[in-house]
Amino acid sequence: MSNIETAAPQTHPLVKGEVGPGCAKTDPIVIADSVTRQFGGLKAVDVAHLEIPRGKITALIGPNGAGKTTMFNLLTGFDKPNTGTWEFNGKSLAGVPAFKVARAGMVRTFQLTKSLGRLSVLQNMLLGATGQKGEGLFTSLIKPLWRAQEEENTARADDLLARFKLDAKREDYAASLSGGQRKLLEMARALMSKPELIMLDEPMAGVNPALTQSLLGHIKNLKEDGTSVLFVEHDMHMVMHISDWVVVMAEGRVVAEGPPENVMKDPAVIDAYLGAHHDTDLGDLMEDGPNPVIEAERKAHEAHPEAETAGYGVSTTPAATDADDEEK
Amino acid sequence: MDWGNIFGNAVGEIISPTTAAYALAAIGLGVHFGYTGLLNFGQAAFLLIGAYAFAIPTLAGAPIIVAVLCAIACSVIFAFILGIPTLRLRADYLAIVTIASAEVVRFIVTTTGLTDFTGAANGLSGFKGTFAAINPIPAGTYGFGPFTYNEYDWWVRIVGWTLVVLASVLVWLLMRSPWGRVVKGIREDEDAVRSLGKNVYSYKMQALVIGGGLGSIAGIIFILPRAVQPANYTTGLTFFIWTIMLLGGAATIFGPIIGSMIFWVVLSLTQGILYGAIESGALGFLSTTQAGQIRFILVGVALMLLVIFRPQGIFGNKKELSFSV
Ligand SMILES: Nc1ncnc2c1ncn2[C@@H]1O[C@H](COP(=O)(O)OP(=O)(O)O)[C@@H](O)[C@H]1O
Ligand SMILES: [Mg+2]
Numbered sequence: 001m002s003n004i005e006t007a008a009p010q011t012h013p014l015v016k017g018e019v020g021p022g023c024a025k026t027d028p029i030v031i032a033d034s035v036t037r038q039f040g041g042l043k044a045v046d047v048a049h050l051e052i053p054r055g056k057i058t059a060l061i062g063p064n065g066a067g068k069t070t071m072f073n074l075l076t077g078f079d080k081p082n083t084g085t086w087e088f089n090g091k092s093l094a095g096v097p098a099f100k101v102a103r104a105g106m107v108r109t110f111q112l113t114k115s116l117g118r119l120s121v122l123q124n125m126l127l128g129a130t131g132q133k134g135e136g137l138f139t140s141l142i143k144p145l146w147r148a149q150e151e152e153n154t155a156r157a158d159d160l161l162a163r164f165k166l167d168a169k170r171e172d173y174a175a176s177l178s179g180g181q182r183k184l185l186e187m188a189r190a191l192m193s194k195p196e197l198i199m200l201d202e203p204m205a206g207v208n209p210a211l212t213q214s215l216l217g218h219i220k221n222l223k224e225d226g227t228s229v230l231f232v233e234h235d236m237h238m239v240m241h242i243s244d245w246v247v248v249m250a251e252g253r254v255v256a257e258g259p260p261e262n263v264m265k266d267p268a269v270i271d272a273y274l275g276a277h278h279d280t281d282l283g284d285l286m287e288d289g290p291n292p293v294i295e296a297e298r299k300a301h302e303a304h305p306e307a308e309t310a311g312y313g314v315s316t317t318p319a320a321t322d323a324d325d326e327e328k
Numbered sequence: 329m330d331w332g333n334i335f336g337n338a339v340g341e342i343i344s345p346t347t348a349a350y351a352l353a354a355i356g357l358g359v360h361f362g363y364t365g366l367l368n369f370g371q372a373a374f375l376l377i378g379a380y381a382f383a384i385p386t387l388a389g390a391p392i393i394v395a396v397l398c399a400i401a402c403s404v405i406f407a408f409i410l411g412i413p414t415l416r417l418r419a420d421y422l423a424i425v426t427i428a429s430a431e432v433v434r435f436i437v438t439t440t441g442l443t444d445f446t447g448a449a450n451g452l453s454g455f456k457g458t459f460a461a462i463n464p465i466p467a468g469t470y471g472f473g474p475f476t477y478n479e480y481d482w483w484v485r486i487v488g489w490t491l492v493v494l495a496s497v498l499v500w501l502l503m504r505s506p507w508g509r510v511v512k513g514i515r516e517d518e519d520a521v522r523s524l525g526k527n528v529y530s531y532k533m534q535a536l537v538i539g540g541g542l543g544s545i546a547g548i549i550f551i552l553p554r555a556v557q558p559a560n561y562t563t564g565l566t567f568f569i570w571t572i573m574l575l576g577g578a579a580t581i582f583g584p585i586i587g588s589m590i591f592w593v594v595l596s597l598t599q600g601i602l603y604g605a606i607e608s609g610a611l612g613f614l615s616t617t618q619a620g621q622i623r624f625i626l627v628g629v630a631l632m633l634l635v636i637f638r639p640q641g642i643f644g645n646k647k648e649l650s651f652s653v
Contacts, residue, residue: 078519102525114520116513126506127513128524134506135526137534141501150506186520193525 012259014053014245021254022049029054029197029228035084037070044070046252057229059239062249063273068232069111072201076108077101105196113182117175121166124174124185125157128192160188180207200231204238216242248272329608334600336474341592348488349550354573354584355495356542362578363503364535365515367423370430372565374540377402378547379556380437383455384445392458403544407537415532438558453555488549492585495542500581511535571631577641586642598623
């Protein structure tokens with residue numbers, strides 16, 4: 001694809017060599033090679049090469065059906081690829097069952113939340129803790145063996161619940177939470193396991209905008225604690241605001257990647273989004289105006305509002321994005 | 329109608345060994361379905377295996393401890409046979425496999441080719457010696473009113489109900505622990521539990537083995553006051569165990585016990601009343617066989633009413649159940 005703006009090879013501190021789809025990173029935590037997943041005639045994922053930088057916040061964006069969730073499922077062992085290998089921390093995880101992937105330190109959340117309805121919020125949280133002595137069949141029978149550990153975990157759970165504004169719901173059944181609260185619970189629960197890489201599938205979908213800000217802060221804190229974050233999000237504001245790196249998928253392939261301020265201008269990205277929405281008038285996009293990607297997203301949202309949850313398409317103009325960058 | 333006798337019999341059911349056996353089987357099923365969400369529609373097979381794997385070695389001269397361990401070991405093996413192919417699949421596969429295999433084992437023990445071992449359709453008897461031999465109660469008749477039994481009948485009741493209490497304590501200890509939290513999580517959404525690094529397959533297998541093992545012990549208690557009869561282990565038996573579990577509350581400690589007591593007291597009462605009415609001519613158009621069947625129709629109606637008006641069972645938490653999808 002010809003690209004006039006980026007005629008000169010671009011470089012970036014995170015990248016070894018030239019910036020572009022599938023580029024090598026200086027310190028990758030995940031490296032995936034020729035991962036494909038076919039559903040009947042549809043190639044949902046067809047990623048030749050992808051590296052996720054360590055200790056950074058990486059956004060995975062792309063139109064609906066681009067294969068983001070499928071890619072998550074493959075990497076975390078919830079789905080089996082047709083071909084492909086990938087490694088996490090230099091250890092191959094291809095063919096490794098999902099629970100072992102999680103134990104290795106790569107923990108994911110689900111786009112469709114999976115809160116455990118008839119367990120209390122606290123019990124949901126405690127389930128996230130790893131290495132519990134009381135989870136063994138025989139050790140479980142003798143409480144003194146696990147009481148102290150349970151107390152430690154409870155303290156940590158309470159701390160996280162407070163940060164996610166769920167402390168008032170501690171004893172309630174998770175089924176009684178709102179959709180947004182369940183998203184928060186799922187994320188907090190994943191954090192209970194102290195993952196090295198946390199993979200969040202649309203974490204902000206349905207979350208009250210007032211809480212979004214504090215969540216953004218929390219995700220940034222995760223990075224400061226050394227956790228790598230990979231998240232799928234349609235909320236461009238969030239993507240621009242917190243990510244260090246953006247990977248764009250379309251029709252199963254990685255079509256672009258780069259730092260957030262550049263990637264939105266990449267014609268391949270504009271193509272990817274507009275390709276999915278033929279009704280958009282291309283004439284609008286030629287003029288100086290709102291970011292075309294964001295506009296296309298917004299229009300798609302208007303066309304199918306029921307398909308998405310609140311929090312999607314909080315549109316932001318390039319000016320607003322620049323302001324966000326200056327805050328940093 | 330002899331009301332004294334009718335009530336006497338009904339009250340006697342509260343502590344009968346059969347009630348204890350059904351309670352144990354329902355406690356096991358509660359571990360499967362109530363706590364872990366496993367759809368086991370073949371609990372009768374675990375009782376059958378417990379019964380035969382206890383009776384056959386006993387008749388061959390094995391000491392009681394060997395016979396009991398044999399029953400438990402066979403139920404563990406059976407649980408693995410059921411679980412290995414199905415527990416990685418969707419929940420409904422276990423349901424289909426348990427229904428089918430319960431019928432398969434019943435046909436196996438009924439085949440005439442195995443008459444020397446299983447007694448085929450006649451079943452087995454004469455295996456009570458080793459159990460009676462360890463009875464510390466001196467010969468005689470004890471108790472009062474409807475609770476008057478000889479030393480063997482007391483011994484069966486004491487052992488049966490002691491096992492019910494031990495099983496309840498075991499389940500309580502398990503379910504209050506982090507182990508119990510994992511299996512309850514699996515009941516809610518196994519992928520979520522998997523994503524948190526728990527070996528879901530292994531936990532489901534452990535739950536299947538524990539519940540099945542309790543079923544096999546129930547099978548031993550069930551045959552101690554009677555003979556082994558293959559006709560007792562139809563899907564009807566599984567259905568009654570489900571009724572008892574749902575009646576008391578699926579994920580509760582006392583539910584299976586109280587459920588079993590109510591089930592048997594009500595069956596005994598309706599039998600007494602129906603038979604009495606037939607004898608006195610009030611229901612002269614019914615035969616006693618038909619009356620026996622009517623009792624079970626009443627069980628079905630009662631189960632329907634229960635599901636409609638108290639779906640959480642007697643001890644269950646209404647709020648907890650109302651969230652289930
Ligand atoms: N289990 C499945 N069976 C068949 N098709 C699927 C399945 N899962 C996803 N797909 C298809 O794969 C494509 C990618 O889906 P998905 O990964 O969910 O996209 P995204 O998360 O990027 O919106 C879509 O076209 C979707 O319809
Ligand atoms: Mg998705």
